[in-house]
Amino acid sequence: MSRSAEQSAGATAASKPPAAPVRRGRPRKTAQQRDESQRRTELVREAARLFRLKGYDATTTRDIAAALGMHSGSPFYYFESKNALLFAVIREGMEHALQTQTESLQVLPSQASALEQLRVLVRHHFEVLLGPERDFIPVMLYEWRALTPEGRAEVAKIKDVYEAAWVPVLDSLHRQGRLKACPKVARLFIFGALNWSGQWFKADGRLSLDALTEQALLLFVEGDS
Amino acid sequence: MSRSAEQSAGATAASKPPAAPVRRGRPRKTAQQRDESQRRTELVREAARLFRLKGYDATTTRDIAAALGMHSGSPFYYFESKNALLFAVIREGMEHALQTQTESLQVLPSQASALEQLRVLVRHHFEVLLGPERDFIPVMLYEWRALTPEGRAEVAKIKDVYEAAWVPVLDSLHRQGRLKACPKVARLFIFGALNWSGQWFKADGRLSLDALTEQALLLFVEGDS
């Protein structure tokens, strides 16, 4: 599905203008002849920023093009539709979040307590929601329904894996008696509480992401002071 | 602001066709000559439903008109713009929610505990989010930024009053040691958890709003089993 929603890298390369004289080593990139995959990346980043700021429907492909100094038709050289650009933002954001979450858990000592594991999961989730890369996951959270059914299905798969990491941790805390609510419902409430933080958290405020994590744990888990 | 955003009732009445012969008692309403304020109400309800279902930008005034059997220009007889319709949905939804919240608290015995007060607040909030009138508050939550600055300011005032009712309750629980997190941050997290429930709660599922309320209290408040 991601193949058909975006121009493949091969097709893109094939339509390039005739190659410059062969040259050894890494090719020089001028401002005009930029590496295409980098330009594509810039489009995804700018789209993420504007989709988050103004919403998908309220953002025009012209807005995105102009922000990168392109003309209005140029984004369609890289993406076959506005929706394919949204899909790229969401899919790449989710895959990045899943990967960094997995890495965060791997650096934990194997005997880490369920509480410590939850702390890492919550801290990481704040990172993707509120940290430097914050434009991606909120777009997934709020523009989900604008995807095609196929796009939604593909994103749902990644999301399921992401959330699955939380299940044993919450189950364990429930067994320890430190989480009284049903773990399944608790997980949904907790994701809601965290996800919503994008609506009110100010990165320049007094609260650090570490402090925010501590507050969340104080609220959700008993006896962790 | 609400005066200038919508046609006033007076101006609307003045542009009606010549009055029918004077008649005693309540005037009969045919399908064609409906009470204008009722038709206005239907527009607000239908707009709320579609704005929630598809989003404000993705809903056209034609969609709303068609759902009520009107022609495309007719909504503009009642509202001067699509944005005025959004404002009406959000403002009326918030005012209704504030009123029912106040009423819910008033029927509590005066010596009710902070926990009982929180239970009422949470249960009521689920009611406006997930109950029969569920189309209004979610539109406020997710379409807020589409309002004019003046509209946002007016809605923010009502929202502040709504949220202010939670402050002493959470402060009290904090003093009792049953809410360990900072009450201010806790309130934001709790609203997030509840507000997000609209994303996953299925009204036809196994979980009632009462059961959902109990789960929320188990998650947020210590020692309430």
Next chain:
DNA sequence: CCTACCGATCGGTAGG
């Protein structure tokens, strides 16, 4: 409320 319409915007494309 309907009829009949307009002006602007926007996603997208052909062709180089």
Next chain:
DNA sequence: CCTACCGATCGGTAGG
């Protein structure tokens, strides 16, 4: 990537 464009959609209006 740009140029030059189009076709559809949509909010909104005049006039009755």
